[in-house]
Amino acid sequence: MSKICITDAVPEAGIARLVAHGHEVVRWPGAEAPRRHELLDHVHGAEGVLSVLSDEVDEEFLTAAGSQLKVVANVAAGYNNIDVDACRRHGVVPTTTPGVLFDATADTAFGLLLMVTRRFGEAERLVRAGQPWRYRTTFMLGHSIEGKSIGLIGAGQIGTAMARRCHAFGMSIYYAQEHPMKEPARSELGAVGLPVDELVASCDVVSLHCPLTAQTRHILDASRLASMKPGAYLINTARGACVDEAALVEALRSGPLAGAGLDVYEDEPTINPGLFGLENVVLLPHLGSANVETRTTMTQLAADNVDAVLAGRPALTPVPGF
Ligand SMILES: O=CC(=O)O
Numbered sequence: 001m002s003k004i005c006i007t008d009a010v011p012e013a014g015i016a017r018l019v020a021h022g023h024e025v026v027r028w029p030g031a032e033a034p035r036r037h038e039l040l041d042h043v044h045g046a047e048g049v050l051s052v053l054s055d056e057v058d059e060e061f062l063t064a065a066g067s068q069l070k071v072v073a074n075v076a077a078g079y080n081n082i083d084v085d086a087c088r089r090h091g092v093v094p095t096t097t098p099g100v101l102f103d104a105t106a107d108t109a110f111g112l113l114l115m116v117t118r119r120f121g122e123a124e125r126l127v128r129a130g131q132p133w134r135y136r137t138t139f140m141l142g143h144s145i146e147g148k149s150i151g152l153i154g155a156g157q158i159g160t161a162m163a164r165r166c167h168a169f170g171m172s173i174y175y176a177q178e179h180p181m182k183e184p185a186r187s188e189l190g191a192v193g194l195p196v197d198e199l200v201a202s203c204d205v206v207s208l209h210c211p212l213t214a215q216t217r218h219i220l221d222a223s224r225l226a227s228m229k230p231g232a233y234l235i236n237t238a239r240g241a242c243v244d245e246a247a248l249v250e251a252l253r254s255g256p257l258a259g260a261g262l263d264v265y266e267d268e269p270t271i272n273p274g275l276f277g278l279e280n281v282v283l284l285p286h287l288g289s290a291n292v293e294t295r296t297t298m299t300q301l302a303a304d305n306v307d308a309v310l311a312g313r314p315a316l317t318p319v320p321g322f
Helices: 012-020 034-045 059-064 084-090 102-117 118-126 157-166 185-189 196-202 222-226 245-254 292-310
Strands: 003-006 024-027 048-051 071-073 093-095 147-154 172-176 205-208 232-236 257-262 281-283
Touching: 012 024, 012 292, 034 059, 048 292, 059 084, 059 257, 071 292, 084 093, 102 118, 102 157, 102 205, 102 232, 102 257, 102 281, 102 292, 118 281, 147 157, 147 196, 157 172, 157 185, 172 196, 196 222, 222 245, 245 257
Parallel strands: 003 024, 003 048, 048 071, 071 093, 147 172, 147 205, 205 232, 232 257, 257 281
Antiparallel strands: none
16 A cells, blocks of 8 residues: 555545555645645655645655656656656656546637637626626627637647637638647637747737747747737636736836737736736636546545556656656
8 A cells, every 4th residue: 555645625536546456555634735845744654645726846845756756647747847867877667647638628718818809808807896887889898709819828639629619610720839820729710830939929819829948938029019919818727827917017008919818827826916807817826627527537546646657657747857
């Protein structure tokens, strides 16, 4: 029986899967996320850890867990919270949950796109605030997305799922990525690859779907934001730090951006206070893959990764390149 620590609340189906595999499961008992020192105490002695993306899995974490630790299974597709080189040094396999959350995350991105272009967020706030309103042909007009262009930064599974939704709504698809979008999606969607600068400067909507790495940190910096098309929109369901949030506030206040739909922030859960004062922004609390079905599957996949590594089999979905 191996000891598996879970660092925060996760769907019961994942825990049941670990128990069915015969492991001893130690949950984080608190309602709040553990503070750093609590987290380090909690994982001490674990052979496997189910982590979430707010856990910094670094040298200190791996040392605190102890040399019996074999696997850290992130219940997330992103793994920017994991120091992969440190895992290598400690003989720990880091795993992630790709392939099961792209539709849910693309739904969030597309939902944000409609909310911000059609001003649904602003309209909902107005109604809830008890502001007077009446149907008028000039009242709260947004913009159509049909016939507009979407520029995807990152066209993997989530970017491609977003492209499918946008294509179905009559948008033309552009993407920036080192390698071409996979077939048959690229041909079916008529997706055109562009360099990032050109994509950012020419598309009506820019949507981020890349992992956070040293190369993509502030990929939308002040100068790229300033180069966006006047009246363009930004959607971010990737990672907050892909965008310079202070520069984004400026680009929303003074142009060129018409609006932004954000699910992620540079310093989550803190949000740049400048964003709260802007009506042309929709702010979600990192809900990307947050539906019961997807989170259940993600947690089960994480549990299966833990079990595979502890049984001496290869991980099902190790972080890429591991
Ligand atoms: O942001 C969520 C994830 O990476 O799964």
